[in-house]
Amino acid sequence: MASAPENEKNASAPEKKTLTLKSMINNEEFVVDEHVALQSVTIKNMVDSDCAGDVIPVPTISGEILALVIEYCKNHANPSASEDDLKKADAGIVAKDIYTLIDLVLAANFLDIKGLLEVTSQKIADSIKDLPHQDVREIFGVENDYTPEEEAAVRAEHDWAFEGFP
Amino acid sequence: MVDLPTDIISQILSRIPMKSLFRFRCVAKLWCCIIDHPFFAYMHLSQCNEEHNMLLLIPYPTYRQKKLSFRLVEERGRNMKANKNSITEFDLNHCVLLSSCNGLVCIQYENKQSYVLLNPLRTDFLELPKATIKADYPEPVIVTCGFGFDASTSAYKVVRVVCRIENLTSRVIVHRVGTSSWREDLTPTIEVHRVDTSSWRENLTSRVEVHRVGTSSWREIGEVPPHPVEGKPVFAHGFLHWLVNPFRRESEGMIVSFHIGTEKFQWTPHPKVDATYTVLFQLVDMKGNLGMVDLSSKTNIDIWVQKDYKNKEWVRQYRIDIRAPCGRSNIEHIQVIGLWENGEILLKFNDGFFIYSPKTGLRYNNGLGLESDSPTGLHSHRGSLISIPKVTAAC
Numbered sequence: 001m002a003s004a005p006e007n008e009k010n011a012s013a014p015e016k017k018t019l020t021l022k023s024m025i026n027n028e029e030f031v032v033d034e035h036v037a038l039q040s041v042t043i044k045n046m047v048d049s050d051c052a053g054d055v056i057p058v059p060t061i062s063g064e065i066l067a068l069v070i071e072y073c074k075n076h077a078n079p080s081a082s083e084d085d086l087k088k089a090d091a092g093i094v095a096k097d098i099y100t101l102i103d104l105v106l107a108a109n110f111l112d113i114k115g116l117l118e119v120t121s122q123k124i125a126d127s128i129k130d131l132p133h134q135d136v137r138e139i140f141g142v143e144n145d146y147t148p149e150e151e152a153a154v155r156a157e158h159d160w161a162f163e164g165f166p
Numbered sequence: 167m168v169d170l171p172t173d174i175i176s177q178i179l180s181r182i183p184m185k186s187l188f189r190f191r192c193v194a195k196l197w198c199c200i201i202d203h204p205f206f207a208y209m210h211l212s213q214c215n216e217e218h219n220m221l222l223l224i225p226y227p228t229y230r231q232k233k234l235s236f237r238l239v240e241e242r243g244r245n246m247k248a249n250k251n252s253i254t255e256f257d258l259n260h261c262v263l264l265s266s267c268n269g270l271v272c273i274q275y276e277n278k279q280s281y282v283l284l285n286p287l288r289t290d291f292l293e294l295p296k297a298t299i300k301a302d303y304p305e306p307v308i309v310t311c312g313f314g315f316d317a318s319t320s321a322y323k324v325v326r327v328v329c330r331i332e333n334l335t336s337r338v339i340v341h342r343v344g345t346s347s348w349r350e351d352l353t354p355t356i357e358v359h360r361v362d363t364s365s366w367r368e369n370l371t372s373r374v375e376v377h378r379v380g381t382s383s384w385r386e387i388g389e390v391p392p393h394p395v396e397g398k399p400v401f402a403h404g405f406l407h408w409l410v411n412p413f414r415r416e417s418e419g420m421i422v423s424f425h426i427g428t429e430k431f432q433w434t435p436h437p438k439v440d441a442t443y444t445v446l447f448q449l450v451d452m453k454g455n456l457g458m459v460d461l462s463s464k465t466n467i468d469i470w471v472q473k474d475y476k477n478k479e480w481v482r483q484y485r486i487d488i489r490a491p492c493g494r495s496n497i498e499h500i501q502v503i504g505l506w507e508n509g510e511i512l513l514k515f516n517d518g519f520f521i522y523s524p525k526t527g528l529r530y531n532n533g534l535g536l537e538s539d540s541p542t543g544l545h546s547h548r549g550s551l552i553s554i555p556k557v558t559a560a561c
Contacts, residue, residue, distance in 0.1 A: 102170070105170075105174055105177075105178070106170070106174070109171065109173075109174055117174075117177065118177075121174070121177040121178045121181055122181050124178050125178050125179070125181035125182045126181075128178075128182070128186075129182050129183055129186045130186070132189070133189045133190050133192045133193050136190060136193055137193045137194065140170060140193075141169075142193055142194045142196075142197070143194065144193075144194060145194050145195050145196075146192070146194070146195065151192055154191055154192050154198060155192050157188075157191075157289075158188035158189075158191070158253075158287075159251055160188075160237075160238060160249055160251045160252065160253045161185045161186075161188035161189050162189060163249050163250065163251060165189060
């Protein structure tokens with residue numbers, strides 16, 4: 001009984017529907033199968049509430065990053081891909097420099113793609129964990145809002161963790 | 167560059183090992199705030215599966231040793247070295263580290279009625295109310311204490327079992343596990359006692375009391391273990407586990423467990439091993455799972471892990487060949503300290519440390535680079551950011 005509505009749906013939509021995603025940064029357009037794009041909860045919500053036109057504009061995400069996101073979604077929409085295949089494919093997607101990864105994690109967050117958010121966060125974590133905190137500050141463009149005295153005090157609370165670090 | 171939203175920063179930081187997080191508190195005030203937040207402590211605990219167990223060096227209780235200090239031991243260039251700076255120091259005398267859970271450690275000090283809870287990485291410290299069941303009888307008394315967490319009620323509890331051996335008139339000989347001889351002794355210890363009469367077996371009486379962390383008292387419960395328990399229990403999946411001592415009483419099992427939530431004792435099935443002489447076994451924490459070490463063979467050490475906790479199914483995860491060249495002569499001097507990085511196992515043979523890698527076998531580790539001559543214990547510790555004042559405030 002539970003599968004009946006789904007059968008009906010499949011029967012009424014035999015042809016593959018596509019969506020066009022457009023990067024608003026460099027106006028690059030990507031035509032993707034709807035079921036691939038719907039892994040993004042943000043896009044799914046737009047489609048479900050009929051807010052999506054023929055072309056879905058994606059603000060703040062460049063074409064380069066959008067291509068990575070679509071590659072991820074395509075891999076994960078493939079029902080015949082094994083867990084091992086997906087792991088390898090994910091590792092390939094996140095084998096990027098730290099700045100690309102930060103753009104990618106922002107895109108995954110905006111488009112609400114949980115799996116991509118997780119693998120990208122993990123890769124960023126692995127890339128920064130052994131860096132001095134000064135480098136981390138620079139990479140993330142974080143302004144140091146401590147006075148030198150305050151920073152020294154926070155550091156002194158866990159001095160042991162700084163052995164071998166500047 | 168765009169500022170990262172706070173929840174993405176938390177996502178990333180929850181995957182960063184503890185030691186780096188203590189450095190990253192210096193990045194900016196917001197980062198420090200995220201890392202110190204009680205919610206983040208639990209997020210990190212559940213997320214950071216790759217967090218390596220840390221090795222903490224703790225001095226053995228001696229009369230000379232006044233301070234309890236924790237030091238981190240790390241692997242540098244394939245060798246383990248103790249850090250120069252201690253993480254924290256506490257002013258406690260004659261401490262015995264009992265058990266740990268969620269990065270918090272329960273310690274017994276001075277007499278067998280005083281306990282503290284601490285998170286060595288956060289320098290957090292909580293003195294628990296004095297336990298009520300007396301332990302200073304003229305007869306030998308076995309006191310064991312365990313500490314655990316009940317996820318369904320978010321309660322941390324300390325369980326204390328006092329076992330009294332009454333009407334003891336005969337002499338007691340003591341076997342200190344790890345040595346090869348028995349010696350005569352009339353003082354109560356938490357070592358293995360054997361009494362040369364047969365009637366003593368009926369004269370063991372256990373009493374159990376529980377303290378919920380954050381409350382002001384202990385309460386005695388009617389439940390008693392199905393077999394006298396002693397030594398340090400291991401916490402895993404909501405239960406504290408003790409290996410029973412076969413000298414005490416004939417037993418139907420090897421592992422007695424106490425459920426922190428329901429406050430009931432039960433037997434936990436043990437792996438299918440040939441021997442039942444539990445002196446040749448050890449319980450260990452295997453990254454949150456219960457592990458049992460089998461030292462009964464002369465050629466190898468087996469480590470069993472209870473992976474599927476619901477079905478109580480044991481899997482033999484390691485078989486460590488201990489024949490030459492690393493070989494050893496006396497099996498009782500082996501201690502499995504715990505999991506080391508990359509699924510390796512850290513072992514102590516007599517006074518030397520060995521690391522076992524499933525890929526490359528056993529390798530010897532030179533000294534820990536310690537200057538002091540005071541005896542120290544090495545504990546495998548899964549650290550956490552959990553702050554004890556926050557734990558008690560939740561009650």
